[in-house]
Every structure is written in structure tokens, then in C-alpha cells.
Amino acid sequence: MKYAYLSDSRIAHRGVSTKLLGESYQDIMSFVEPVIQTHDLTKHYNKVVGIEELTLTVNKGEIFGFLGPNGAGKTTTIRILVGLLRPTAGYATLLGMDTWKDSVSLKSYLGFIPDFPALYENLRGMELLDYLGRLNTQRDPVLREELCERLELSRDDLDRRIKGYSRGMRQKLAIIQALQHDPEILILDEPTEGLDPLMQNALFQILTDFQARGSTIFFSSHILPDVEKVCQRVGIIRQGKLVTVSNVEELRQEKVRTMKVVLTQEAPDGVFSVPGVMLIERNGRDIRLTVKGDINPLLRELAKLEIEDMIFEQTHLEDIFMGFYRQEE
Amino acid sequence: MGLIFIHTLKGHRIVLLLMALALIGFGILIATSFQTFRGAAASAAFVQEMPKGVSALLKTEGNLLLASGAQGYLGIGFRHPLVLIIVSALAIATASGAIAREIERKTILLLLSRPIPRYKLVLGKMAESSLGGVVLVISLLVGILSGVAIAHLWSEITLGPIFVMGFNTLCLYLVILGYSFLISSLSNDGGRAIMLPTALTVAFFFIDFMASLFDVLKPLGYISIFHYYDPTAIATQGTFPILSVGVLLSVALVATAGSIIAFQRRDIAA
Numbered sequence: 261m262k263y264a265y266l267s268d269s270r271i272a273h274r275g276v277s278t279k280l281l282g283e284s285y286q287d288i289m290s291f292v293e294p295v296i297q298t299h300d301l302t303k304h305y306n307k308v309v310g311i312e313e314l315t316l317t318v319n320k321g322e323i324f325g326f327l328g329p330n331g332a333g334k335t336t337t338i339r340i341l342v343g344l345l346r347p348t349a350g351y352a353t354l355l356g357m358d359t360w361k362d363s364v365s366l367k368s369y370l371g372f373i374p375d376f377p378a379l380y381e382n383l384r385g386m387e388l389l390d391y392l393g394r395l396n397t398q399r400d401p402v403l404r405e406e407l408c409e410r411l412e413l414s415r416d417d418l419d420r421r422i423k424g425y426s427r428g429m430r431q432k433l434a435i436i437q438a439l440q441h442d443p444e445i446l447i448l449d450e451p452t453e454g455l456d457p458l459m460q461n462a463l464f465q466i467l468t469d470f471q472a473r474g475s476t477i478f479f480s481s482h483i484l485p486d487v488e489k490v491c492q493r494v495g496i497i498r499q500g501k502l503v504t505v506s507n508v509e510e511l512r513q514e515k516v517r518t519m520k521v522v523l524t525q526e527a528p529d530g531v532f533s534v535p536g537v538m539l540i541e542r543n544g545r546d547i548r549l550t551v552k553g554d555i556n557p558l559l560r561e562l563a564k565l566e567i568e569d570m571i572f573e574q575t576h577l578e579d580i581f582m583g584f585y586r587q588e589e
Numbered sequence: 590m591g592l593i594f595i596h597t598l599k600g601h602r603i604v605l606l607l608m609a610l611a612l613i614g615f616g617i618l619i620a621t622s623f624q625t626f627r628g629a630a631a632s633a634a635f636v637q638e639m640p641k642g643v644s645a646l647l648k649t650e651g652n653l654l655l656a657s658g659a660q661g662y663l664g665i666g667f668r669h670p671l672v673l674i675i676v677s678a679l680a681i682a683t684a685s686g687a688i689a690r691e692i693e694r695k696t697i698l699l700l701l702s703r704p705i706p707r708y709k710l711v712l713g714k715m716a717e718s719s720l721g722g723v724v725l726v727i728s729l730l731v732g733i734l735s736g737v738a739i740a741h742l743w744s745e746i747t748l749g750p751i752f753v754m755g756f757n758t759l760c761l762y763l764v765i766l767g768y769s770f771l772i773s774s775l776s777n778d779g780g781r782a783i784m785l786p787t788a789l790t791v792a793f794f795f796i797d798f799m800a801s802l803f804d805v806l807k808p809l810g811y812i813s814i815f816h817y818y819d820p821t822a823i824a825t826q827g828t829f830p831i832l833s834v835g836v837l838l839s840v841a842l843v844a845t846a847g848s849i850i851a852f853q854r855r856d857i858a859a
Contacts, residue, residue: 305858374695374698378696382600392699395700396703
């Protein structure tokens, strides 16, 4: 199905030429200007450090992943970007405007999904979209209908009171309220929370469409696979400090996967002596190991054996952080 | 600002309607109950024989009130605890819900991610709350005047002072609203934004009560907002209390400005 509005109409408005859209992401990035910038951004809550000297740049048309465990400072960073918190030191700008001093002006360009979005329970879905849409006096909610269709929120759903909504429906409504006025900058705090895999894919496709039209997206999450799916660059934050900013490809190289293999018979010694592979546990036919970077050399070795079962455990952010800490040390 | 005003009003309409009906009923009751005292002389005797504590509570003014008959009796109605409770409750509840509860529930994030200046958000909500006060005062006046009509007391009252008493009540409402908004603007917790202004209002009432009861505490009375809310004096003297109204409106204005400045500058961290 072709979604007319997101697919074409506002490319010129966004200032991204159609020629650029035909180029690779890297080519585009070399042409465009920074949209989100922070410099030595620091926020203290009395004596507690929220974030510390955070400096990063997100370019126009980029989907930037912002990864970190809960309590790392992601939400603090986002709230400064949205003009809800005043930095203790340093500054943040969106489209060159200071996020605190110019917060009203820049919000015309902004779509924001908070973490665990709270909605007005007594309103109906459509009433909420109308109310929030009308508060944005500069823009009409031109994408509302299309977004409802793509996120499968029917007219009947929208006519119901929000207090009867499931977690997933609330999240869909939160997404639509943020994107319905076709913003240039999207700031999304854990946007996939509560969505089933199908709807997560629908959201990723929507974000990709926004990117193609020149929108800049700041995508905060603690779920690595989500970030890998749509982002080009990733910033990793831990304990209020930016640990690294790297391309997703580089992140994959750093990624340590944990693998469990069950063989039909015990493997001979030395079979797992492959670069990047570390044997964690060996219990007869059951083997648990980690592999960093390219997994193909290991798979080639495994292909020589009779395998009963093989499982990749989900990579946790902490594993990646540990990789970075080892490097720093 | 208009949208915020309408949205907030929509959320409060049922509560406001119920409170307005309660005040209309109370107004009718007060006016019609004057007849049970069998006229001015009997009501004057009733006021004169009140224990000092009850007299301080209702802020009746002894001999001045004796001469005022039905008018003075209606003045006591404006000062009745039920009226004070309803007026204070609406001011405190709407102010708490306007900001602190929005922060507590995190719905404020939806509003503040729109291109609306924070001061407009406060003013929109404050305008709605102020309208609530106007509705309450009008309801009380409607009730009292309906009661006057039912009890055939037109010949015993003058309309001017009745409306001035209503205006004095509105000024009191605006002061409570002002400091409740200020506390709400500084708070992340809806419960605290209810408890603090409630405690403050009770403290003001207590100070005024003690100052009325004991001459030695009389100077303390000036720090209470209730010192400047004296419907019985308006009823008996028939004058416009410029000083009292001026003090109440000034405090309301300062508290409102404080609320706007506090909300403008604060972090939304909850």
C-alpha cells in the first residue's frame, strides 16, 4: 500500500533535494547541516549527576540512536532537548535555537514521544489528538489519518475513552500525537515500548519515511536490536557520560554475542580456537561461548560438527559497555 | 490559551455544577431561615446571645449587626463555614490539578512539547479556575436572592451590599487560588499541592479566629486573609471595603505573578 503524504509531498519544504535522496546515507550526511547539538551539556539534580559534559551532534536527515541502560541519563538529555530542563552547564541547540531560551519557537518543529507516555484518561483518542493538534497552532495535523492507518488505530478505537486502551494502543496514540503535524525533528524516548513486533516494524518504516523526507530523528532506547534496525549512528551513555558515538556497523563489530551450542557428541579439543571466540562453559555436549565481531569463522568451524541445537542469546547493553570499558582500560 | 481554558473547564464542569447547586441551595436556606427567627428583633437577640467563640467564628459585629436585620443575617451566611469550605476547596483543587497533578501524571509533557509559552498555560488554567470562582459566587447570590424572594424579604434588604459581599467572597477566592497556584507551580506532587494550601488556609482562618477572640492577639489578625473578608461588616455598614478588597486583590496578583515566574523557570523533572 502506498502512503501518499509521507512518501512524497514535503521534500522541498524540508530542504533536501531529490537528488540527495538517490544517494547513499553517507553522501547525504556530507551535504547536510547539524540539527541537534549539545556541548559540554551537564545537568545536576542538587548533588546527583544527571548527565556530565555531554557533547554530540546529530545531522539533518539522520536517525541517531541513543543507547543506555535505565538511569543512565537518556531521559535527562531528552528533557533538556525538549526544553523541559534547564542545563546546569553547557548548552543544547535544535536547528541552532537554544533549547531553553527558544523553547517555544523550536517546538513548532518538534515531535516528542515521552517515555511511558501519560495521556488524558477521560478523553477519547480522537479528542486527545484534536486537542494536542490544535495546540500546535503553526501546523495542521496533516499526517494523522495516514499514521492511524499505518499503526492500525481504527476510527472505532479513536472514539473510545483512553482509559479503556491497552498499553500498545496508548503507545500508538502517543506516536500519532507526536508525528501528526509532520515535524522536522523527532525526539523519541523508548518509542517501541508496548508495541508488538508487527507494530514495531510499522513504526520503523514510518521513521524511515520521515528520514527520507529530511527529518532528523533522535531515537532513545535501551534495546539494542531496535536501535540497530533503524539508526545509522549510535551514542552510548552510561552513568551520565557519553561512552562513545559510533556507526552501527562499528557497534556490530564491538558486539559480543553469547551462543549456546548442543552437539550430538563431544567435540574434540581445540575446535573453538577461532579468533574472537571465548569458551565460557563446556559440559559434555553442551557448550557456551562468546563471539566478538564477525561470526562467520566460528560458523565455518561449527559446520564441521554434528549440531543438535544452537541458540544466540540476546545481547545486553552491559556486554557492549564492558567491551568499551575494557578498551578504555 | 483559549484551548487550555476550554479543555480544563470541560474536565471540571460536573464538579463545578454540583458545587454551584450546593451553594444555590445553601443560599435559599439561609435567606428563608431568617423567618424562623421571626424578624429583625429576634435575629438581633439571637446574635447578641451568641457565645463569644461562635461570634468570632462567624465574625458577627455585635451592636452594628443588631440594627441590620435581614441584611446582617445574610452577611453571616456569606461567612458560614460551608461557604468557606466550598470556596476554598474549589480554589485549592483546581490549582493543584492545573500544574502539580499534570506534572505528577506526566501529562504536562504533552502540553509543554507544544509551542505554547508556559505563562499562557498557567494563565489559561488560572482563568478557568477564576471563572469557577465567579460561578460559585453567582450561584450563592442566586440562591440568596431566590430565598429573599421566597421569604418576601425584599423590603428588608438593599441589593448593593449583597453584591459587594459577593465581590468580597470572589476576592477571597482569588487569593486562595493565587497561593494555591504558586504552591502547585513549585510542586511535583498533586497531594502536596492540596495539603499545603489547605494547611495555609486553615492557619489563616485560625489566626483570624484567635485575633477576634482575644484582644491581645488582635494585631496578628492583619496577617490573615480572613481579616479582609468581612461580609457582616459590609452588610451592616453598607460601604465598599476598598482597603480589604485592595489587600486581597494585591495578594492575589502577587501570588499569581509568583506562580507564573516559578513555573516559567522550573525544571520539569518528575
